Amino acid sequence: MSIPAGKLPLPELLAMKRRGDKIVMVTAYDAPGARFAEDAGIDVILVGDTAAMVVLGHGGTTPVTVDEMLFLTRTVSRQVHRPIVVGDLPFGSYETSDEDAVRTAVRFVKEGGADIVKLEGAGPMVSRARAIVEAGIPVMGHVGLTPQSATMLGGFKTQGRTAEAAQRIVDGAKELEAAGCCSLVLEAVPSPVAARVTRELSLPTIGIGAGADCDGQVLVYHDLLGLSEGHLPRFVKRYANLSAEIRDALTAYAAEVRSGAFPERQHTYAMPEEEQAAFESVSSGDGGEHDQRG
Numbered sequence: 470m471s472i473p474a475g476k477l478p479l480p481e482l483l484a485m486k487r488r489g490d491k492i493v494m495v496t497a498y499d500a501p502g503a504r505f506a507e508d509a510g511i512d513v514i515l516v517g518d519t520a521a522m523v524v525l526g527h528g529g530t531t532p533v534t535v536d537e538m539l540f541l542t543r544t545v546s547r548q549v550h551r552p553i554v555v556g557d558l559p560f561g562s563y564e565t566s567d568e569d570a571v572r573t574a575v576r577f578v579k580e581g582g583a584d585i586v587k588l589e590g591a592g593p594m595v596s597r598a599r600a601i602v603e604a605g606i607p608v609m610g611h612v613g614l615t616p617q618s619a620t621m622l623g624g625f626k627t628q629g630r631t632a633e634a635a636q637r638i639v640d641g642a643k644e645l646e647a648a649g650c651c652s653l654v655l656e657a658v659p660s661p662v663a664a665r666v667t668r669e670l671s672l673p674t675i676g677i678g679a680g681a682d683c684d685g686q687v688l689v690y691h692d693l694l695g696l697s698e699g700h701l702p703r704f705v706k707r708y709a710n711l712s713a714e715i716r717d718a719l720t721a722y723a724a725e726v727r728s729g730a731f732p733e734r735q736h737t738y739a740m741p742e743e744e745q746a747a748f749e750s751v752s753s754g755d756g757g758e759h760d761q762r763g
């Protein structure tokens with residue numbers, strides 16, 4: 470695999486952890502979002518399966534298909550130069566066997582242009598991660614709250630709140646590191662659990678609802694920009710309120726079209742005066758002799 474000039478090299482994430490430089494990751498699903506993220510100096514763009522919810526309007530992440538995710542991943546990866554692009558393997562595309570996992574991961578690299586793929590869970594998924602790494606594709610793990618298995622986890626709930634559950638998360642994280650994962654998302658776990666994983670593992674951890682001790686942070690694009698509506702998890706910080714701005718703009722546009730205030734002269738095209746005069750002096754020439762339809 471050749472690395473395009475300007476692309477943030479993957480080992481740099483590890484170097485950032487060692488230097489104590491925070492890694493910034495955000496999700497993106499389309500060309501403008503990808504360009505905005507690159508312009509803002511984001512290090513890693515995750516084309517997350519949250520697309521199912523924030524782009525496609527499903528109630529959870531499980532319905533999104535491989536083809537839908539590939540379409541979005543390709544759209545993002547062809548827009549950006551420096552950020553590392555992570556393709557999120559959707560539910561049902563890797564759990565069934567190591568072979569299926571490798572086959573799907575290869576598609577995300579070949580067809581989606583992803584630099585890394587992400588999968589959820591430890592336990593049996595450790596073998597999937599190892600198989601993908603052995604196929605030469607970098608893998609980002611994801612433990613704690615894993616939305617694809619939210620039903621099994623009893624809903625979208627904080628994970629690792631008992632000492633035993635916390636230890637299971639630490640053990641799973643260590644197994645994923647041993648399998649060759651290059652980084653790890655920690656979602657909705659108490660900060661002491663994330664701090665321990667971050668301290669005890671050499672790979673960089675990226676937190677979402679996992680406290681300030683992680684090596685980096687990730688938020689969903691629509692959540693941080695105020696494009697998501699309804700209940701938001703406690704870990705979301707809104708940096709803008711774009712829903713309100715978009716609604717206001719569309720309402721103003723509708724009102725101006727209805728009142729005739731839009732379009733104005735500067736939004737319309739003119740023709741040379743003599744051409745217009747010639748055009749207006751001739752009748753349309755149909756003479757009313759066309760066939761009557763309808």
Ligand code: KIV
Pocket residue numbers: 496515516517518519520557654656677687689
């Ligand atoms: O799909 C996604 O957006 C994610 C993040 C929440 C980490 O997995």
